[in-house]
Amino acid sequence: MGVRADSVADGTGLEGPPPRRQRGGWFVQVLRESTQAKVGLGVLLFFIAVALLAPWIAPYSVHEQTGAVYCPPSPRHPLGCDDGGIDMLSLLIVGGRTSLIVGFAATFVAMIIGGGIGITAGYRGGWLDGVLMRITDYFLVIPDLPLAIIIAAVWGASLTHLIFVIALLLWTTTARIVRSQVKSVRERVYVKRTRSLGAGSSRIVFRHVLPQIAPLLIANTVLTVAIAIFDETALSFLGLGDPSAVTWGSIIEFAFLRSAISAGAWWAIIPAGLCVAFVIMGCYWLGQSIEDALNPRLKVAHLSPRSFRLRPISRREDAE
């Protein structure tokens, strides 16, 4: 995490690319220091594992009736059935798979758009930077969900469209973060030296700039996954998802439309929302721990009853 070490040494010409801290790199470091990060990663891995194994662990098929309409939880159907007599647990497992695919794919697209714009703007600077950042600003202010709704409504409902619509909403924050980081890394002495040694733009960006901003980019990616999954449920709920796909969002939508509430069938609604919430919380815990580790200002507290610490004066703080 050379981000802060360099700010002290900048200009002295003494620093090279930041040294790898201790064993295992920064990610292991974050995991070792923060329980929150461990829990977050654990939750995410659990849901990813369930999604990968979905065809083998789902107890029933999601296309045939295996129980009574809105039958309550029982040993045969641990989470009851939905309005078509389909096993809820199987729906959750299969739906989670689609929801996660949409979430990750949308984030991937958003990262490519946002990262590309951020790197171009930050690295090139000048008028291109100005133009790209103005465009980003406008998109940042236009409210997300209404924009997604009109695009999805005009474009038609399918999973691929859903992925691109969500990605179109999420690239702005990434673009801003990446741009400001690239701008600061670009001015560092070692980057200037690499350039004077004859390295081309792409080499500098991929070998020297990207590794520097990787932790922040990964934290941002993880947090973006959370928002993407949240948006998927919202758009599906408004009837803008793929009508034939089972996702956590569509489970909530169908429960709402097919009067699960007046039937008293809480099991048709509550588990799906809890799954979404757990995935989002997992993302938040992991992403926030990485971001906190990158921000040394948060380590100082002059009023805290537990840990009264002074602001670090020298680089010794980094060595601990």
Next chain:
Amino acid sequence: MRRADYVIKRTFFAFVTIFVAITLNFFLFRVIPGDAVSNLARVPHATPALRQALEEEFGLDKPKWEQYLIYLKQLAHGNMGVSFANQEPVWSNLKTALANTLPMVTLGTVIAIVIGLITGVLSAWRRKTKLDHISTNVAIAFYAFPTQWLALVLLIYLSGFLPSHGMTNDFLLNPTPWEHFKDVGLHMILPAMTLALTLYGQYTLVVRSSMLETLGEDYVLTARAKGFTQRKVVTRHALRNAMLPTTTLIALSLGYIVAGAILIETVFSWPGIGSAVYQAVTQRDYPMLQGAFLVLTVSVVAANFVADLLYFKLDPRITE
């Protein structure tokens, strides 16, 4: 930068954003191939006369740039077209809806900000204590719950005690103004409470982290060394400065408020702009959808503009 320059710059930005939204609106509905409005004229088995009439009504026979100019001109006269669903002018539909939405959304947001400020400040002050852990994780949970799901859960458990549908009781005949006010107020509790709960988590987290940053500043240490009580240091020195990033982030969360309003009004059938959007989506009422998007964008841009001016007032350093 002088004060006037700042205001002019922000005003210019606000107008350009609205213009971008208007243009997006035009492109999405008129220009992209197979777009909604061009499709209107392609009625199967339509007589040439009908097709021509439709093309003339929507100006499809003119070149795109001329259509764009006509669209702008109509908009400048306050004409947003006619709703497909009820044949009323879009603006008169939206006007009532907006008037219904505003009180509910304002109430929910104000409650969310108050709860968020209190819990956020307490968390940061007592950081790493049990109180902090509990309040932060509860906040993350409410941030993670899908809005529509939270609304449905409240509906399941509270619909026996509070009115859960619409804005007024239809069986209340000739109510006095006071009875009407009480009736609407009761109907408003559930939607406003849902909105407050979905928003407050985010605010707590934002307030907490910006408080943590200011609590690490040297002036807080100085204030403490001068012998101020902890309470005074927190409220007078730390909170005042922590409010700066908080204002910006609350302004940026306007998009979430709009999204929340759409989902919550759909669940509780609150006759506001969110329900209007939902109905426009299900009925494919494109003029309404277009109009609603424009109205929502203009409100968000306007609120952002106010926040910008407020920020200017709060932080005199911005002029330097």
